[in-house]
Amino acid sequence: MDIKREVQRRGEAHLDRVKELATDIKATQGRIMLALEAELGEESKELRRELDAGREALERTGNHLCNLKLEVLRDMDEQEAMKEVVLSRADLVEDLGREPAPAAQGLVGPTELLPTAAIWTSSTQPSTTTPPVAPPNCASQWPDSAYHKSLSNIKLPDVFPAMIDYVADDHIRITTRSTDAWKAVEGREGQHCWAMCESKFNTGYQRMTTAATALDQFLNRTPDGRVSDDELRIRQILVGNQGGQLGGQERAAASCVSWMTPEAQAALRAALDRDTVLNDAQRNNLKQAAARSLTLMQGPPGTGKSATLISMVKALCRVFHRPTPHGGWL
Numbered sequence: 001m002d003i004k005r006e007v008q009r010r011g012e013a014h015l016d017r018v019k020e021l022a023t024d025i026k027a028t029q030g031r032i033m034l035a036l037e038a039e040l041g042e043e044s045k046e047l048r049r050e051l052d053a054g055r056e057a058l059e060r061t062g063n064h065l066c067n068l069k070l071e072v073l074r075d076m077d078e079q080e081a082m083k084e085v086v087l088s089r090a091d092l093v094e095d096l097g098r099e100p101a102p103a104a105q106g107l108v109g110p111t112e113l114l115p116t117a118a119i120w121t122s123s124t125q126p127s128t129t130t131p132p133v134a135p136p137n138c139a140s141q142w143p144d145s146a147y148h149k150s151l152s153n154i155k156l157p158d159v160f161p162a163m164i165d166y167v168a169d170d171h172i173r174i175t176t177r178s179t180d181a182w183k184a185v186e187g188r189e190g191q192h193c194w195a196m197c198e199s200k201f202n203t204g205y206q207r208m209t210t211a212a213t214a215l216d217q218f219l220n221r222t223p224d225g226r227v228s229d230d231e232l233r234i235r236q237i238l239v240g241n242q243g244g245q246l247g248g249q250e251r252a253a254a255s256c257v258s259w260m261t262p263e264a265q266a267a268l269r270a271a272l273d274r275d276t277v278l279n280d281a282q283r284n285n286l287k288q289a290a291a292r293s294l295t296l297m298q299g300p301p302g303t304g305k306s307a308t309l310i311s312m313v314k315a316l317c318r319v320f321h322r323p324t325p326h327g328g329w330l
Contacts, residue, residue: 062314063310069306070302073302161178211301264320265290268290275315277311280303282308286308
């Protein structure tokens, strides 16, 4: 009986030892898993940091290219402005007497609305003479404008055409060729409150309507009842009429962007809303462009076309930049 009890005791001791070893093994396995997860987590964080750094470098490069583009456009505009011919006072007064005053590009304001013919001082060369008196037939062109009446009602009579040159967090720099503007602000810093108003630029619209009218006249010109091959080719290019399939080219272009699903459009609009560089007009234009297969953006130099396009490309990269099964990026 003593031998049996001894064997039983030793067996129970070995069993306890096996249980302890099993517990130690499980604990060791847990520590190993935690260590592996921590190491993988550090590697993942490092890769994520490198990816974020690469994206920031790409954005900085894009912003730098955009700034270089804007500087080149401004230099070209300044060189073009230096080549402008300054009309004589008599010629300009005569022209202004025949035609209404053009719309301003951008309005900056705080003395009294100038008559139409008195804008002759807005040239690239300063003038030291007194502006001429407006002819009777054009003296009321500006006061009759509802827009300028509203400016007079809010006590904002001085209006000058100008263009935004630089925007910072605490100030905005504008440029103007109007000598009246410099005379109004010279030596009176801090004495007036100035406001900036957006205006429309209709040169692009006028060019489009002129081109459309000329094209319509060309397409409807059929001497001797015949239509030339050039006219047929132009019509096919414009309406996509290939083999009787009206709009075939437009549908083909739309099929190439079938990836722009409603969900993708919603994600793209959300990405554009988060972009702090765009203004409201630029953001709305890009949202409309996201729902179309073809969008035309036009405007004079320095109006933000390149910056708007760069913001669109960045938003597209944020929405569709994802890994592919082959190890690349889409």
